[in-house]
Each structure stands twice: as C-alpha cells, then as structure tokens.
Amino acid sequence: MLESLASLAYGxxxxxxxxxxxxxxxxxTMGTLVGVLPGIGxxxxxxxxxxxxxxxxxxxxxxxxxxICYGAMYGGSTTSILLNIPGExxxxxxxxxxxxxxxxxxxxxxxxISAFGSFIAGTFSILGLVVLAPTLAEFGLKFGPPEYFAxxxxxxxxxxxxxxxxxxxxxxxxVSGVILGCIGLDPITATPRFTFGILDLTDGIGLAPxxxxxxxxxxxxxxxxxxxxxxxxxxxxxxxxxxxxxWQRSIGPITRGSLLGFFLGLVPGVGAIVPQFLSYALEKxxxxxxxxxxxxxxxxxxxxxxxxxxxxxxxxxxxxxxxxPSNAMTAVLLGALMIxxxxxxxxxxxxxxxxFWGVIASMYVGNILLLILNxxxxxxxxxxxxxxxxYLSSFIILFCLIGAYSLNNNTTDIYIAVLFSFFGLLMxxxxxEPAPLVLAFVLGPLLETALRRSLILSDGxxxxxxxxxxxxxxxxxxxxxxVVPLFSKIRLGPxxxxxx
Amino acid sequence: MxxxxxxxxxxxxxxxxxxxxxxxxxxxxxxxGNITDPGPGFIFFWSGSILTLLSLMLLFNSLQxxxxxxxxxxxTNWTKVACVLAALLxxxxxxxxxxxxxxxxxxxxxxxGVSGGKSWLPVLGVASAxxxxxxxxxxxxxxxxxxxxxxxx
Numbered sequence: 001m002l003e004s005l006a007s008l009a010y011g012x013x014x015x016x017x018x019x020x021x022x023x024x025x026x027x028x029t030m031g032t033l034v035g036v037l038p039g040i041g042x043x044x045x046x047x048x049x050x051x052x053x054x055x056x057x058x059x060x061x062x063x064x065x066x067x068i069c070y071g072a073m074y075g076g077s078t079t080s081i082l083l084n085i086p087g088e089x090x091x092x093x094x095x096x097x098x099x100x101x102x103x104x105x106x107x108x109x110x111x112x113i114s115a116f117g118s119f120i121a122g123t124f125s126i127l128g129l130v131v132l133a134p135t136l137a138e139f140g141l142k143f144g145p146p147e148y149f150a151x152x153x154x155x156x157x158x159x160x161x162x163x164x165x166x167x168x169x170x171x172x173x174x175v176s177g178v179i180l181g182c183i184g185l186d187p188i189t190a191t192p193r194f195t196f197g198i199l200d201l202t203d204g205i206g207l208a209p210x211x212x213x214x215x216x217x218x219x220x221x222x223x224x225x226x227x228x229x230x231x232x233x234x235x236x237x238x239x240x241x242x243x244x245x246x247w248q249r250s251i252g253p254i255t256r257g258s259l260l261g262f263f264l265g266l267v268p269g270v271g272a273i274v275p276q277f278l279s280y281a282l283e284k285x286x287x288x289x290x291x292x293x294x295x296x297x298x299x300x301x302x303x304x305x306x307x308x309x310x311x312x313x314x315x316x317x318x319x320x321x322x323x324x325p326s327n328a329m330t331a332v333l334l335g336a337l338m339i340x341x342x343x344x345x346x347x348x349x350x351x352x353x354x355x356f357w358g359v360i361a362s363m364y365v366g367n368i369l370l371l372i373l374n375x376x377x378x379x380x381x382x383x384x385x386x387x388x389x390x391y392l393s394s395f396i397i398l399f400c401l402i403g404a405y406s407l408n409n410n411t412t413d414i415y416i417a418v419l420f421s422f423f424g425l426l427m428x429x430x431x432x433e434p435a436p437l438v439l440a441f442v443l444g445p446l447l448e449t450a451l452r453r454s455l456i457l458s459d460g461x462x463x464x465x466x467x468x469x470x471x472x473x474x475x476x477x478x479x480x481x482x483v484v485p486l487f488s489k490i491r492l493g494p495x496x497x498x499x500x
Numbered sequence: 501m502x503x504x505x506x507x508x509x510x511x512x513x514x515x516x517x518x519x520x521x522x523x524x525x526x527x528x529x530x531x532x533g534n535i536t537d538p539g540p541g542f543i544f545f546w547s548g549s550i551l552t553l554l555s556l557m558l559l560f561n562s563l564q565x566x567x568x569x570x571x572x573x574x575x576t577n578w579t580k581v582a583c584v585l586a587a588l589l590x591x592x593x594x595x596x597x598x599x600x601x602x603x604x605x606x607x608x609x610x611x612x613g614v615s616g617g618k619s620w621l622p623v624l625g626v627a628s629a630x631x632x633x634x635x636x637x638x639x640x641x642x643x644x645x646x647x648x649x650x651x652x653x
Contacts (some may be wrong), residue, residue, distance in 0.1 A: 052642035168557050172516060175551045179523055179544060186530075186540035193530055193540050194523075217588070224580040390618060391626065394611040397584075398604060398634065401591060406644040414592035422585060429576070430512050448543040460536035 004130050011357030015365050020063050020358065023056070027064035028366045031071020032374060035091075036079055036381040040396045042072035043329045043438070044216040047208040048403035050336055058340040059355050063362040065336055066316070069329055070122060070363065073272070073309045074370045077114040078381050081107060081301070090272040090308040093280045097293065097300030104296050108239035113250050113298055114305040115374050116242065121258040121306035122367035125313020128262050129320075129360055133349070137321035140346030145457065146464050149450035150474035151268065151324055152443050157478040158269025159327075159439055165431040167485055173427075177437040180205055181444025188452065200412040207335040209404040209413040210441060213420025214427075214434040215328070216400035220393040221425045240375050246298050253283050253303035261307035265314020271327030271435075272311035279307035313363065320348060320356060324443075328435040331442040509562035516555035523548030587611065599649025600639070605631040 014020060034045045046065050053061035076091030081098035094114065101110040143151070156174045163170030183194045184204030195201040242250065257279040264275040283303045284293045293300050315326035323344035325331035337344045342352055349356045404417035424434055440447075458464035466472045523544055533539025591607045598606075608627035612618045638644040 051644050052638070055643050166558075166561075168554055168561065172551060172554045172558070175547050175554065179547045179551070182543055182547075189540055191530060191540040193544065194526060221581050221584060222576060224577050224584065390612060394608055395630065397588070397611060398608065398630070401588065401607075402634065402638055402644070402646075405595070406638070406646070409645055409647075411592050411595055414595070415589070418585060418588045418592065421588075422581075425576070425581065430508070444543075451543065452538045455535060455538055460534070 004134055007134075007353065007357045008130050008361060010353070011359075011361030012365075014059060014354055014358035015063065015361035020060050020362060021365065023060045023064040024067050024362045024366050025369055027067020028071035028074075028370050029373070030064075031068035031073075032075035032078075032370065032377070032381070033384070034068065035072035035075020035077075036384065037392065037396075040216055040219070040399075041089075041329075042068045043332050044211055044400065044403070045072075046329065046332045046336065047211040048216075048399055050208060050332075050339065051403070051406035053336075058337075058342060058352075059358045061340065062333075062337065062355060062359050063366075065333055066359055066363060067366045069333070070309065070312050070366060071370060073305075073312050074115065074118055074374050075381070076308075077118070077301075077305050078111065078374075078378060079385065081110045081114065082382060083385065090276055090311075091305075092273075093276045093304040094301055096280070097295070097297050100294065100296035101298065101301065106239075106296065109242045109246050109298065110301050111375065111378060112240040113242045113246060113302045115240075115371055117250065117254045117257070117302045117306040118309040119367050119371045120254050121261060121310035122313060122370075123364065124258040125262045125265070125310040126360060126364045126367070128310075129313055129317055129363075132266070133317050133321045133356075133360075136317060137346040137349050140322045142470065143322070143346070144468075145450040145453035146468050146471040147474070148324075149447060149454055150465055150471035150478070151322065152447045152450065154474040154478040154481075155268030155318075155324055155326070156436065156440055156443065157481045158267060159271075159436045161481045161485070162270065162274050163433055163436065165433065169430075169432045170436045171482075173432055173434070173437040174440040177440025178444040178447060180210070180437070181441040182448050187445065187449055198412070200408075200410055204445070205416060205441075206404075206407055206413050207332060207438075207442065208407045209417035210420050211328075211332055211438060212400040212404045213417040213422075214424040214438065216403075217397055217417060217421035218424025218428065218434075220396055221421060222428055223389070223393065240378075242298070249298050250302035253279075253299045254306040256282060256286075257303035257306035258310040261310030262314040265311035265326065266317050268318045268322075268324045268326050269439075270311070271315060271329075272308045273327075275311040276304040276308045279303045316360075316363075319344060320359070321346060323348070323446075325439060328438040331439045335442055507562055507565055509565065510559060513555050513559035513562050517552055517559065520548050520550075520552030520555055523551065583614065584611065595649075596647040597649055599651045600646040601631045601635050602649065602651055604634060 015024065030045060030049070031042060034040050034042055045068050049065065049068070053064065056064075073090060076086055077094050077098065080086045080091040080094035081102050084095050084099040086092045086095055098110045098114065101107065160167055160170040160174050181204070183201060185191070185202050186193055192202055260279050260282065261272070261275045264270045264278070265272065280300060280303060283299045284290045287293065287297070287299065315330050318324040318326055319330045319334060323334065325334045334344055342348065342355065400417060401414055404413045405411065407413065427434055454464055464471070465475050527541035527544035527548055530541030530544065531539035532541050532545050587607055587610045591603055595603050605627050608630055609623055612627060613620060613623040635646060639646045
C-alpha cells in the first residue's frame with residue numbers, strides 16, 4: 001500500500017508536467033464536449049484523435065485519451081438534465097430525475113450534485129485503482145495462455161449477457177467481431193486470411209475505420225431528416241451548489257453509487273452502463289418514497305452519476321493490469337496502447353511505470369479540472385447544443401472520415417468506414433448492438449493466439465481450460481452466464497431496461 | 501392455427517446463416533490444421549460454425565414471432581441515407597486525386613446544402629471555412645498528413 005502511494009506520488013510528478021497537464025486539459029475538455037453532443041461518443045473520439053497523438057510520447061497521448069473517457073461521463077449528464085437527451089448511453093438514467101429537476105427550476109442543483117458526485121466517485125475509483133491494480137497485475141503474472149483465453153471468453157460472455165436487446169444477437173455480434181478481428185495474415189504461418197487479394201487487408205481491418213463507421217457515421221445516418229430540434233432548457237441556471245438538504249439526501253446515494261460502480265466496473269465486460277441502472281434501482285428500493293423517483297428526486301441523479309464515473313475508473317483496472325478491456329471504449333484504448341508499442345498486461349506496471357502511474361495520477365488531476373471547468377462552462381455547452389444538427393452532423397461525418405483515413409493515410413480505410421456505417425445503421429434497425437462487436441474485434445486476435453498456444457501447450461486437449469483453477473473459474477462463470485438465460489427469463493440488461 | 505410469418509428478422513437470420521456457412525467454407529479452404537496444431541482457418545471455422553448455429557436460433561425465434569414487428573424502419577430517411585453514402589464514397593474516391601481541401605469543400609456543400617437543406621450562400625461560406633479550417637487544424641497543428649491532390653492542397 002505504502003509502495004503504491006509512493007508510486008502514485010511519482011505519478012503526480014509526471015501528470016503535473018506542463019505538457020501532460022495541457023493534454024489532460026485537452027482530453028477532459030474534448031471528453032466533456034463529446035459527452036454533451038449527441039451523435040458522437042468517447043469511443044469514436046478516441047479513435048479520431050489517435051492519429052493526432054502519434055507525434056506525442058505515449059504517456060501524454062494516453063493521458064489525453066483517458067481524459068476523453070471520464071470527461072464524457074461528466075458531459076453526458078449535462079444533456080440528460082437540460083435536454084432529456086442522454087449525451088452518452090451511461091447517462092440515460094440521469095434523464096429520469098435530472099430533467100424533472102430542471103423543469104422544476106432546480107437545474108442548478110441537479111448539475112451541481114452530478115458534478116460533485118462524479119468528482120467524489122472519480123476520487124474513490126482512483127484510490128481503488130491505486131490499491132487494486134498492482135495487486136491484480138501481480139495476480140495476472142500467474143496467467144498463461146489458457147487463463148487469458150478463459151478471461152477473454154468470460155468478458156465477451158458478460159457483454160453478451162448484459163445486452164439490452166437479444167442475447168442471441170449480442171453473441172452473433174461477438175462472434176462476428178472475432179471473425180473480423182482475425183482477418184489478415186495468420187500470426188503463425190503468415191497465410192493471408194479473408195483478404196480477397198486486397199493488399200491493404202493483409203494487416204487486418206483497422207480499428208479506427210470500424211469504430212468511426214459503427215459509432216460515428218452510423219449514428220448520423222440514423223438521425224438524417226428525423227432528428228427534431230431538441231427543447232433546450234431555457235431558464236437561467238442558478239444555484240449550482242447544492243444546499244445542505246441536497247447534500248444530506250445525496251451523500252448516501254453517492255457513496256453507494258461509487259462502491260457499486262467501481263466494483264462492477266472491475267468485472268470484464270460490464271462497463272459503465274449497467275451499473276448506473278442498478279444504482280438507480282438500488283436507490284429506488286432503499287428510498288422511503290420510491291414513488292417519487294422519476295419526478296425530480298436528487299437521489300436519482302446523485303447515485304447514477306457517481307456510479308458511472310466510478311465504473312469508468314473501475315474499467316481501467318482490468319485494462320491496465322491484465323490488458324483486458326471491459327467495453328468498446330477501453331477496447332479502443334487497448335488498441336491505442338498496442339499502436340504505441342506497449343504491451344498492456346501485468347508487466348505494464350513494471351515495464352512502463354511512467355505510463356501506468358502517470359495516467360492514474362492524471363485521472364485525479366483531470367477530475368479536479370473537470371470540477372473546476374465543468375460548471376462554469378455549462379452555458380458554453382448549452383450554446384453548442386443550439387447549433388443546428390445539420391451542421392453538427394456534417395462535421396461529425398467529416399471528422400470521422402479524417403479519423404479513418406489518417407491512421408494509415410489510406411483511402412481503403414474510408415471505404416471500410418463507409419461500409420461499417422451502413423452495416424451499423426442496419427444493426428441499429430435490427431436491434432444488434434455494436435459494443436460486443438468492437439470488444440470482440442479487438443480481443444479476437446489475442447483470443448486466437450491464446451487458444452492456439454493453449455492447444456499446443458496441452459497437446460490438443462481442451463481439458464487444459466478446466467485443469468488450471470483460474471482458467472476453470474473463468475470458463476465456468478462464462479458458461480453460467482451463457483446457460484442461465486436458457487432456463488430463466490430473467491436477464492439483467494433487458495430486465496432493468498423495462499422496469500426502470 | 502398459428503401462421504408462420506416471414507419477417508425482416510427471418511430474412512436477416514437467413515443472411516447471417518449464409519454468412520456463417522461462407523466463413524466455414526472459406527476457413528476450410530485456408531486449412532484447419534489439427535487440434536494439436538491449429539491451422540490458419542481454425543478460429544474462423546469454429547466462429548463460423550457458432551455464427552451459423554446462432555443464426556439458426558435467430559431464425560427459429562423469428563418464425564415464432566406472432567406480434568407485428570415494432571421496428572421503426574420508416575423513421576429513417578433511406579433516400580437521404582443513400583445520397584449521403586454515395587457522397588462519402590465520392591469523397592473516398594476523389595480525396596487523393598483532388599486533394600483534401602477541395603474534396604472536403606464539395607462534401608460539406610453537399611451535406612449542408614442538399615442533405616441539410618440550408619440555403620446556398622451560408623453553405624458555401626461554412627463549407628469553405630470548414631475545409632480550410634480543418635486542413636489547418638489537422639495538417640498544420642496536429643501534424644496529420646492529408647492528401648494534396650492536383651491542386652497541391
């Protein structure tokens with residue numbers, strides 16, 4: 001513990017360097033902006049900015065990209081409260097009571113408690129990260145290919161299980177992601193696989209064009225000609241600092257939301273969306289007046305907002321200590337780490353302490369920046385939301401095309417982005433979720449390598465996944481998650497969606 | 501007697517089934533290797549098989565559907581979607597030939613004017629400012645190399 005705190009202090013010396021402070025500021029500001037804007041999220045933004053970070057050192061680059069991740073959580077709540085439109089999927093629940101509070105003239109306290117709650121939760125999750133990540137990395141050193149294979153299978157199964165719509169469709173997306181991710185040269189024999197003679201595909205399909213297509217352009221295509229002008233809260237926002245009563249009512253929900261979000265965020269595959277639904281349901285259940293939820297209860301804002309921030313911090317633990325992303329956003333971040341030539345996993349702390357501790361310390365710095373900047377900048381975000389959607393959507397498309405092109409300076413990537421945008425639109429229409437596809441797309445090549453190495457190790461016996469206790473634990477959990485819905489109609493994702 | 505309905509989900513499941521089988525076929529041509537030494541097609545074959553199986557489950561579920569689909573396929577303006585996709589393909593095709601600034605200007609004119617329904621004067625102003633501005637932002641500030649084309653910018 002003391003060693004971790006000393007390392008964290010070292011991390012602060014890195015995070016507080018003027019250059020890193022600047023990139024942290026850019027990251028959190030960009031994150032807040034894309035969190036505010038419906039139509040582009042942190043996943044697409046990270047992919048978009050990836051090429052722009054090539055001339056930076058990896059520490060500054062990851063500090064900026066991480067800032068986008070947690071900055072978006074702050075920004076997402078602004079549109080939820082003021083417009084009743086979640087800027088991010090992880091701010092959906094905030095709409096329920098946040099918008100009602102705004103309608104009752106309490107937009108200020110709603111925005112205030114959301115920012116303070118996010119800050120407290122962010123601080124908590126960073127402390128958790130400091131304590132748990134090195135321990136988990138130590139544990140991860142015991143992992144061989146079978147354990148990694150089993151962990152990835154567990155993560156992908158959890159993502160499919162938590163799908164908001166059909167689990168079969170989510171599993172289909174996962175398998176498709178593995179197939180698409182493995183396109184290119186075979187890692188052992190260098191045989192071109194499913195490249196159809198296209199030279200640009202021998203290195204595989206790029207992550208950036210896939211993300212730009214699925215998360216950026218597809219969103220714009222879906223809204224073409226149908227997005228009505230959002231009703232922006234017109235009243236003056238006053239009293240951003242919650243009063244004593246607001247604090248008394250919120251401190252419990254913030255604490256519970258932080259704990260719940262952080263620990264659920266640790267589980268590969270869970271991400272930040274489901275925990276906020278759970279935290280809302282928990283507060284509703286604990287409340288003496290559950291019937292008031294949905295009509296402007298501050299607890300209904302404080303808990304989910306704390307929860308999604310803590311969960312975002314939690315998702316960094318499997319990413320940084322095991323190299324396993326929890327959701328599409330951290331999957332793109334994993335891709336970024338690999339592009340910089342870093343190997344995310346248990347050895348990251350030992351081999352790149354600058355990056356590991358610098359990024360963690362920057363998250364705390366970023367949270368402070370967000371708290372200072374977010375509330376005074378709300379009028380600016382509101383004015384940005386008044387820009388007609390046709391302008392915003394045109395620029396989103398343009399930036400996505402630049403993002404797709406600039407990673408390899410290759411127009412094939414633009415064609416891929418366009419193809420995936422159409423595919424993404426069809427997926428939306430047919431209720432297929434893109435997140436499992438992106439996660440599996442990134443994990444696919446790692447999964448294949450781990451599987452093939454495991455089979456070579458075991459001389460072709462699949463029993464290796466059951467003979468090693470850690471791998472067996474992960475596989476059994478994955479099987480449990482996949483089999484339970486066959487015998488029960490209860491599933492966390494859709495169940496919550498309908499009830500709450 | 502319950503009548504089986506052919507829904508969009510059914511057609512989708514058949515498409516997925518075909519895709520899954522195609523992957524299996526392609527994988528078998530790549531070489532599956534054996535269980536002690538998996539070949540290049542190994543992961544594709546098993547993924548394709550699982551996909552085929554899942555698509556059959558989806559097909560079965562879709563054939564059981566009795567309620568009309570509540571999917572709001574009509575909400576999306578498909579004509580606009582087709583136009584925008586065509587414009588994006590045009591952008592990809594001409595980007596390296598005409599250069600970033602000019603191609604971006606044309607794309608933004610189209611997106612704002614034709615697709616966004618804005619009047620032409622502000623569209624021309626915004627498109628030209630955005631084309632030059634984004635070139636300055638990405639090429640000059642962020643040091644991302646953008647294609648210059650025949651005009652040299």
